[in-house]
Amino acid sequence: MLKIKKLETGYGEKQILFGLTLEIREGEIVALIGPNGAGKSTALKAACSLLPVWRGEIIFNDNIINNYTTAQKVAKGITLAPQASRVFGDMTVMENLEIAGFQLSRREFANRLTQIFEMFPLLKERIRQYAGKLSGGEQQMLSLARALVPNPKILMLDEPSLGLSPKLVNSIFNKIVDINIKTGVTILIVEQKVRKVLEICHRVYSLKLGKVSFEGTPKELVEDNLKLKNLFL
Amino acid sequence: MLTQLILNAFISASIYILIAVSFTIIFRVVRFFHFTHAVIFTAGAYFVFFLRMELSFPFLIAVPTAIFASALLGCLIELTIYRSLRAKSTPPLVMLLVSLGIYIVLQNIISIAFGDDTKIIRSNLITEGFNLFGARITFIQGLTICTTIILLLLLVLFLKITRTGKAIRAVSSDPELAAISGIESSRIIIWAFAIGSAICGLAGILLSFDVGMTPTMGLTALMMGLVVAIIGGLANVSGIVLGGLLLGLAQQLGIWKFGAEWQDAIAFGILLGFLIVKPQGILGKNTKKATI
Numbered sequence: 001m002l003k004i005k006k007l008e009t010g011y012g013e014k015q016i017l018f019g020l021t022l023e024i025r026e027g028e029i030v031a032l033i034g035p036n037g038a039g040k041s042t043a044l045k046a047a048c049s050l051l052p053v054w055r056g057e058i059i060f061n062d063n064i065i066n067n068y069t070t071a072q073k074v075a076k077g078i079t080l081a082p083q084a085s086r087v088f089g090d091m092t093v094m095e096n097l098e099i100a101g102f103q104l105s106r107r108e109f110a111n112r113l114t115q116i117f118e119m120f121p122l123l124k125e126r127i128r129q130y131a132g133k134l135s136g137g138e139q140q141m142l143s144l145a146r147a148l149v150p151n152p153k154i155l156m157l158d159e160p161s162l163g164l165s166p167k168l169v170n171s172i173f174n175k176i177v178d179i180n181i182k183t184g185v186t187i188l189i190v191e192q193k194v195r196k197v198l199e200i201c202h203r204v205y206s207l208k209l210g211k212v213s214f215e216g217t218p219k220e221l222v223e224d225n226l227k228l229k230n231l232f233l
Numbered sequence: 234m235l236t237q238l239i240l241n242a243f244i245s246a247s248i249y250i251l252i253a254v255s256f257t258i259i260f261r262v263v264r265f266f267h268f269t270h271a272v273i274f275t276a277g278a279y280f281v282f283f284l285r286m287e288l289s290f291p292f293l294i295a296v297p298t299a300i301f302a303s304a305l306l307g308c309l310i311e312l313t314i315y316r317s318l319r320a321k322s323t324p325p326l327v328m329l330l331v332s333l334g335i336y337i338v339l340q341n342i343i344s345i346a347f348g349d350d351t352k353i354i355r356s357n358l359i360t361e362g363f364n365l366f367g368a369r370i371t372f373i374q375g376l377t378i379c380t381t382i383i384l385l386l387l388l389v390l391f392l393k394i395t396r397t398g399k400a401i402r403a404v405s406s407d408p409e410l411a412a413i414s415g416i417e418s419s420r421i422i423i424w425a426f427a428i429g430s431a432i433c434g435l436a437g438i439l440l441s442f443d444v445g446m447t448p449t450m451g452l453t454a455l456m457m458g459l460v461v462a463i464i465g466g467l468a469n470v471s472g473i474v475l476g477g478l479l480l481g482l483a484q485q486l487g488i489w490k491f492g493a494e495w496q497d498a499i500a501f502g503i504l505l506g507f508l509i510v511k512p513q514g515i516l517g518k519n520t521k522k523a524t525i
């Protein structure tokens with residue numbers, strides 16, 4: 001579904017990714033792990049055109065989409081819930097969801113909203129509250145909901161568990177699996193909580209210094225502790 | 234005396250507020266100092282002068298056409314110049330210089346076309362006045378205050394209710410998050426230029442009805458508008474309204490106590506005071522990433 005081929009990018013003059021190649025197939029949950037600063041967030045940003053691609057290709061359903069703008073990628077069905085559960089803090093929960101549904105017609109949005117509230121009943125009670133006033137867990141739910149509003153084909157999540165209590169971490173991971181099973185949406189998830197994400201993903205890539213240092217099944221890593229440790233050295 | 238002072242403060246505050254609001258709408262989505270805004274102000278006035286005094290159009294046609302032309306001018310500058318520079322990730326400081334360059338060129342064009350002397354639009358409507366609680370106010374001054382109030386209400390409603398208005402707020406507050414919500418920021422920026430330039434042109438028209446026009450009028454006006462915008466934290470309409478009233482009152486008090494030549498000193502004194510005592514007013518919490 002989504003292929004990233006020999007991707008090179010960075011910030012200004014500073015190169016961060018040196019030929020990153022990965023593939024996510026339809027319906028999968030793929031985890032992207034690796035030490036801090038390896039370039040995981042950078043890879044997601046480049047995949048949705050928040051950063052320019054210097055070299056390489058982003059391929060979606062066999063089309064090269066390097067030159068699409070971020071908004072055009074959303075229209076194609078590629079969305080991102082960015083790191084640190086970014087929401088529009090000075091807007092209400094409802095306004096956040098409306099903006100997330102910017103490309104939908106009124107009817108589509110209304111339908112989508114019903115489904116979103118079924119997935120996240122808590123948000124429904126909070127629609128009039130300012131997003132900046134929500135708790136960390138609620139903001140994370142809103143961030144996830146926002147990325148789901150456009151009804152994506154592939155959902156990219158950047159550390160959805162960041163800053164959450166262990167209990168909330170479990171509930172957000174359950175939610176992610178739930179969404180994947182019920183809606184069939186493909187998921188690419190970046191995570192620091194490696195053990196947790198290995199429990200829910202189908203395949204895993206590990207990044208080191210802007211390149212893939214491991215590619216395989218979570219089983220390989222769960223059973224070989226040393227191998228897993230080495231990925232983070 | 235006091236009523237006259239307050240009334241005068243409201244009149245000048247109205248113009249400041251219109252400039253500050255229109256500047257802020259554009260500034261928050263483009264994130265550079267759009268200096269050309271000053272000449273949009275001037276252009277609005279001269280458009281009316283040209284249509285009314287040289288082509289003899291009635292006011293009811295000349296004024297809306299001039300407002301539209303101001304909006305168009307702002308959009309054209311964005312489409313022909315800023316947009317391609319932005320695509321090359323030109324730093325904000327360079328954008329400011331480019332904007333300053335366009336300002337100088339356009340101001341000179343106005344100067345060559347109409348001369349540097351003060352131009353007046355003559356009409357009974359403009360000079361006729363009436364008494365209000367013992368203070369004197371001309372028709373156009375009353376119109377300036379009313380127009381400002383109505384425009385601000387409409388603007389707030391637009392930003393709160395409409396899809397485009399919400400998108401403008403989204404791009405202002407977090408452009409990346411707006412983009413991954415599917416908002417094409419280039420379209421929103423055009424909207425901001427259209428609305429901002431229309432309001433700015435209208436402010437120029439209103440001021441020129443009251444005191445006449447010169448090719449450099451926009452520069453002085455933008456400076457005052459900026460002081461107000463900065464006091465207002467370059468953020469929301471309510472902050473700007475408070476800033477405008479504060480500056481208007483302080484200036485009128487200053488004129489009354491010390492004389493008219495102190496106006497600018499008072500404005501920049503207030504600005505300095507805010508920069509020192511309440512710097513968070515300068516860069517409101519959502520414009521942290523923006524530089525000059």
Ligand SMILES: Nc1ncnc2c1ncn2[C@@H]1O[C@H](COP(=O)(O)OP(=O)(O)O)[C@@H](O)[C@H]1O
Pocket residue numbers: 011014016034035036037038039040041042043
């Ligand atoms: N906006 C930025 N400007 C410059 N360098 C950045 C920026 N964001 C991240 N980096 C650098 O890029 C590298 C990779 O960052 P990132 O992709 O966020 O890593 P990860 O998500 O894997 O922890 C780091 O060295 C980081 O310092």
Ligand SMILES: [Mg+2]
Pocket residue numbers: 040041042083158
């Ligand atoms: Mg990261």
